[in-house]
Amino acid sequence: MAKRLTKAKAKELYARLAKVRPDPKTELDYVNPYTLLVAVVMSAQATDKGVNRATAELFKTVNTPEKMVAFGEEKLGKQIQTIGLWRNKAKNVIALSEALIANHNSEVPHDREALEALPGVGRKTANVVLMEIFGEGTIAVDTHVFRVANRTGLADGKTPADVETQLMRITPPAYLHGAHHWLILHGRYTCLARKPECPRCVIADICLYQPKTRAIASTKKPAPSGAKSKKR
Template sequence: MKKADVVEFYARLAEANPHPETELEFVNPYTLVVAVALSAQATDAGVNRATRGLFATVDTPARMLELGEAGLKEQIKTIGLFNTKAKNVIALSQMLVDEYGGEVPADRDALERLPGVGRKTANVVMNVAFGAETFAVDTHIFRVGNRTGLARGKTPLAVELKLDKATPQPFRLHAHHWLILHGRYVCKARRPECWRCIVADLCAYKPKTPTPEAAGTKSA
């Protein structure tokens, strides 16, 4: 995608949604770390249903340790892979208490040391909690980056690095949220809704999908 088209691409997404936010519910940086870690291979809506009551009382690493692994499992048992995730959350909570005074570090390397926290989770936390210009490449961003031609790459890291290089100011802070939401609701995996896409003319994807009426099908 040409530089001028990249600017126009982001400008349109920004105009449609000037202040995008994560759809995960959290109350502080710690609960954000937990929510993002729990969201792997799960929907944000599913995580929110499980954590809404949890975060009302358990909002620090120390309180999570008081709840314990068994108690946490009971709270998040509706989330996929909850056994492994509960073990990781307790372990990362212990590390935060032991090494960081119960505070979440704002450093990517430190975040990635936490059990269950990979580069994507670290990037989300840095961006949402600390205002860093990071690009958390999930399946939606990986698809949108490759499909549109905005940032093509064979791995999430390759797409992340290309997004970092290609995305100009003033769009860098919110870029990954615009791309996630666009992939989740418009540029869908099975059937992208090109007929209602505000950046369709800038996108490299061919052929554009027709309206459901024209295709004689319902949108997926």
């Protein structure tokens, strides 16, 4: 079993991330709970910036399930064709909009089971909505959160579900609401997939990522050419 952080170390890790970003928020642009749900569905295998570019004009006028259904799948597809899997996403957004109208009085439900029953909505999307809109202490595990959690030692899961379970156990209640944002933003801007920027990382001394120590060491200036080593 891989090494894991203690609860005390985990608390310190979150405290430092919280100090850097005291008010963490999603980087997806939205105007109401419905548009957040749509944006999160569109963000699968796409960047937040890409989704924001595709929805900037759309959400100015198409911001309710009724308006989306009237807008139609074809027009929606053309509007979001710059993001990945746009055909399937357009289909799902129209279908989930119809489901909201038919089953939830056009409102985004505050219920995990109801959310996950909507077309295109999985556990990750449901967690984001429950956290961002309803203030629940949930942790959505995307590729960034999965990577950061396993690298740091907050978790050692092989699946997103495993990592979510472990994060929910080790994350202090005081940091639970912001945990998803802190981890995803840390992964997006510091703990990069190919080359984590460990030398400027605020949790480098806590993190259990082993190659990290070599990355930090490499920032030290080499000894002058011909310098003699000190005898012990």
